Amino acid sequence: MENLVTNLDILDKNSEEACETVKTTPDQNTGKGRKLYIESYGCQMNFSDSEIVASILHNEGFDTTSEIEKADLIFLNTCSIREKAEQTVRHRLMHIHGLKKHKPELLVGVLGCMAERLKSKFLEEEKIVDLVAGPDAYRDLPKLIGQVDEGQKAINTFLSRDETYADISPVRLNSNGVTAFVSIMRGCDNMCTFCVVPFTRGRERSRNPQSIVAEAQDLFDKGFKEVTLLGQNVDSYKWSPEENNKMWLEKKGISNTVTFAMLLEMVAQISPSLRVRFSTSHPKDITDDVLYTIAKYENICKYVHLPIQSGSSRILEMMNRGYTREWYLGKIQRIKEILGDDCGISSDMIIGFCTETEEEHQETLSLMDIVQFDFAYMFYYSERPGTLAEKKYKDDIDLPTKTRRLDEVIKKQRAHALQSNLKDVGKVYTVLIEGFSKRSTNDLQGRTTTNKVIVFPKGNHEKGEYVDVFVKECTGGTLIGEVVNKAVNN
The missing domain is CATH 3.80.30.20 (tm_1862 like domain)
Structure with missing residues (x-):
């Protein structure tokens, strides 16, 4: 897979750690009866797919939760690009096994590339897994969940030649709103x-x-x-x-x-x-x-x-x-x-x-x-x-x-x-503010048109604004600057 999610901090660690990048579901409380928790591993496509899954199940009576202990249904959306990525999922299932001991009705499913690669073998190897669904089978999830509710194991890893989920409006998970x-x-x-x-x-x-x-x-x-x-x-x-x-x-x-x-x-x-x-x-x-x-x-x-x-x-x-x-x-x-x-x-x-x-x-x-x-x-x-x-x-x-x-x-x-980055020192970039910097709520961050992260003092600016930022200094992974004026295309 070409489009692995990572950054310079991850690159400084280990060749395989980028595959372990994980995002979880935020809280969504509309009063629906069951709670869905999704962990997404690997590439941007997996994170996008999890938003499709959340949309499908929201229409079937599921809210999302950011707390795994509150979940009635846990999905791991998996990556198979490297061996370590699969090992990470298996280790995660060991933790979930402990949760299921205290909550036997908890439903556990594996989605994505690892599910597609291992298919029914996954149900045999990982005894706590109730449901396996490949990337083209997400429309079938309500039916598969129904089978599990009736006491059966459920699987669909059929690969489609035409499925694009074009008609599904994704539920934006972990969204910064920008x-x-x-x-x-x-x-x-x-x-x-x-x-x-x-x-x-x-x-x-x-x-x-x-x-x-x-x-x-x-x-x-x-x-x-x-x-x-x-x-x-x-x-x-x-x-x-x-x-x-x-x-x-x-x-x-x-x-x-x-x-x-x-x-x-x-x-x-x-x-x-x-x-x-x-x-x-x-x-x-x-x-x-x-x-x-x-x-x-x-x-x-x-x-x-x-x-x-x-x-x-x-x-x-x-x-x-x-x-x-x-x-x-x-x-x-x-x-x-x-x-x-x-x-x-x-x-x-x-x-x-x-x-x-x-x-x-x-x-x-x-x-x-x-x-x-x-x-x-x-x-x-x-x-x-x-x-x-x-x-x-x-x-x-x-x-x-x-x-x-x-x-x-x-x-x-x-x-x-x-x-x-040193070549950018002294330049001014129009930056879309994406939120607070990772280290301080006194600073904001965004990306330049060339996809470099730039951090600058918050001042009176807010997420979602365009600002012109003068680059004062840098590290190997980040530009550091200050706002010189508000950009015109807000």
């Missing part, structure tokens, strides 16, 4: 050899653009100021009009297939005050049309997450990435030509893939020196059951070598991140 995710597609067709996503999330299918624009418009009408368009590979978004959508598209001057560049423009046109981000791009698919669309609209953030995975063309071929080192560097150059040197660029890197030599590791380090990523999401290779790499290649790089190479990559990225 930023939100909007899923534009599901699944992946790329078949990278290291990746389990095509097997846990199914084939690629794009969501109706009219529903995407309507969801983004609704968020803006409710006071949200930023949306992030989500997909495993947003650049391959492609939707052909159905009869009932042709009139809507014709009004927008579109008569045939909607591409990601077109969709991006539609969302940007909702309002200049609505910021637009997206994740994740694939080097072989991102087009000049997308880059020119970003350049055209000030409210589309100047930031591209473009995973390289390895700096070696031989390793990239083994990974089935569909591009070479030279192709990737050419794409980086194109981004800078169209969007300028100030465009934020981040990447994913997998260290110690099968047969990787020391020379090929050095190729990754040298590519980092050329590109100078602002951020990077770095992991050592973890073989996943059922992937093409597990079937075709031997995981022959020992753990001490993987760890040492990863440490070298992390140290280099820390240096590059600091240098990147």
Whole structure:
């Protein structure tokens, strides 16, 4: 999976910890009879899916709770991208087992990629699990819960070729009321050899653009100021009009297939005050049309997450990435030509893939020196059951070598991140205030258009405002500044 949720603090710890990022449900008290508690692990798509689950079950008589002890139904929305992510879920189930001893009627379910990968085996291995549902089976949850209420175990891990949940209005969980995710597609067709996503999330299918624009418009009408368009590979978004959508598209001057560049423009046109981000791009698919669309609209953030995975063309071929080192560097150059040197660029890197030599590791380090990523999401290779790499290649790089190479990559990225932030000192950025800083309620924080976190004194400003912030200093992970005036696009 390309779009792992993490930050520089997590990157400084361990190659696998980003997969342990977890969000839980907030309290929702409407007087409904049963309480739902969801923990979401892994990527942004999982967090978005949990909002869909909450919406479906809210309509079936469930409120949400932030306290696991008060729950009548506990769901773990899981990640299978790395072994440690699955271990985390298993350890969590041990804790939940203790809760169920004191509350036998408690219903426990496992959702998401881990559920899809293990299927009925999960019910056999984890005795306290009552329900297993894959990413395309969430509409079936009321029926599955009914089966459990009748004393049965319940499972649905069917992968759909057309499910996009386009008609479901997500319940925004852990929302700051300012930023939100909007899923534009599901699944992946790329078949990278290291990746389990095509097997846990199914084939690629794009969501109706009219529903995407309507969801983004609704968020803006409710006071949200930023949306992030989500997909495993947003650049391959492609939707052909159905009869009932042709009139809507014709009004927008579109008569045939909607591409990601077109969709991006539609969302940007909702309002200049609505910021637009997206994740994740694939080097072989991102087009000049997308880059020119970003350049055209000030409210589309100047930031591209473009995973390289390895700096070696031989390793990239083994990974089935569909591009070479030279192709990737050419794409980086194109981004800078169209969007300028100030465009934020981040990447994913997998260290110690099968047969990787020391020379090929050095190729990754040298590519980092050329590109100078602002951020990077770095992991050592973890073989996943059922992937093409597990079937075709031997995981022959020992753990001490993987760890040492990863440490070298992390140290280099820390240096590059600091240098990147130092270049921003003395500049002024328009920042959308997302809330208090993590360390003090006297300070607020937001992100620049290039996706860098910036912290500044609260003053009289509030969450949801746009402010112009002068960068005074920085650390390796954060810009530090002060408001110089209130931006005009509030």
